[in-house]
Amino acid sequence: DIQMTQSPSTLSASVGDRVTITCRASQSISSWLAWYQQKPGKAPNLLIYEASNLESGVPSRFSGSGSGTEFTLTISSLQPDDFATYYCQHYNSYPFTFGGGTKVEI
Amino acid sequence: QVQLQESGPGLVRPSETLSLTCTVSGDSFRNYLWSWIRQSPGKGLEWIGYFHFGGNTNYNPSLSSRVTMSAATSTRQFSLRLTSVTAADTAVYYCARVAHLGAWSYYFDSWGQGVHVTVSS
Numbered sequence: 001d002i003q004m005t006q007s008p009s010t011l012s013a014s015v016g017d018r019v020t021i022t023c024r025a026s027q028s029i030s031s032w033l034a035w036y037q038q039k040p041g042k043a044p045n046l047l048i049y050e051a052s053n054l055e056s057g058v059p060s061r062f063s064g065s066g067s068g069t070e071f072t073l074t075i076s077s078l079q080p081d082d083f084a085t086y087y088c089q090h091y092n093s094y095p096f097t098f099g100g101g102t103k104v105e106i
Numbered sequence: 107q108v109q110l111q112e113s114g115p116g117l118v119r120p121s122e123t124l125s126l127t128c129t130v131s132g133d134s135f136r137n138y139l140w141s142w143i144r145q146s147p148g149k150g151l152e153w154i155g156y157f158h159f160g161g162n163t164n165y166n167p168s169l170s171s172r173v174t175m176s177a178a179t180s181t182r183q184f185s186l187r188l189t190s191v192t193a194a195d196t197a198v199y200y201c202a203r204v205a206h207l208g209a210w211s212y213y214f215d216s217w218g219q220g221v222h223v224t225v226s227s
Contacts, residue, residue, distance in 0.1 A: 032210070032212075034213035034214075036214075042219070043200055043202075043217035043218065043219055043220055044151070044200075044214070044217060045217070046205075046213060046214060046215050049205065049211070049213045049215075050211075055215065087150075087151060089151070089153075089213060089214075091210070091211075091212035091213055094164060094166075094167075095153055095166040095167060095168070096153040096212055097152075097153065098150060098151035098152070098153070099150075100150050101150065101151075
């Protein structure tokens with residue numbers, strides 16, 4: 001299985017900050033990567049697919065980049081609604097796996 | 107706008123079978139792949155598998171010996187059966203839609219709210 005490693009596991013930030021989360025794959029996954037946001041008690045919500053494509057309805061302050069084994073999710077100006085946990089997921093090959101999550105907190 | 111809703115027992119005894127159902131509304135059931143994903147504190151998010159009403163399935167090898175997914179198209183429902191459960195199967199179970207059928211797009215663009223299942227005697 002391809003292992004997905006996110007860093008940091010916890011990130012402390014303030015409203016207005018630029019935030020970057022990293023996801024590394026144990027082998028190349030091309031651009032087959034998605035990012036999700038999850039709030040407590042809720043299901044994950046798709047933000048980004050194919051590494052850099054913004055899902056419809058997702059604010060433009062979210063962006064994704066990378067290919068191969070290293071990827072980043074950037075929030076250009078953190079808003080109060082963005083305090084949540086973020087997960088990456090590869091879909092390069094079976095089985096699909098998720099990263100361990102990055103919690104963005106105040 | 108698709109909506110998914112999981113249902114099933116919140117408590118299952120060890121060694122028994124976990125059975126969950128997902129009801130789909132607001133979208134074409136036949137035009138997508140449908141997936142189950144679970145989340146536990148110990149193992150995080152784990153993809154269980156996907157299926158299509160036409161019979162195409164793909165299960166996570168770590169669970170494939172115990173998993174069956176199937177559909178009842180007349181009721182727009184699909185189900186998950188997981189046999190011989192242990193405490194390690196305690197998790198929140200989500201049903202989700204795979205974004206596009208027929209393209210390499212195995213990410214999940216719609217999710218149910220999740221159902222918490224505890225395995226305990």
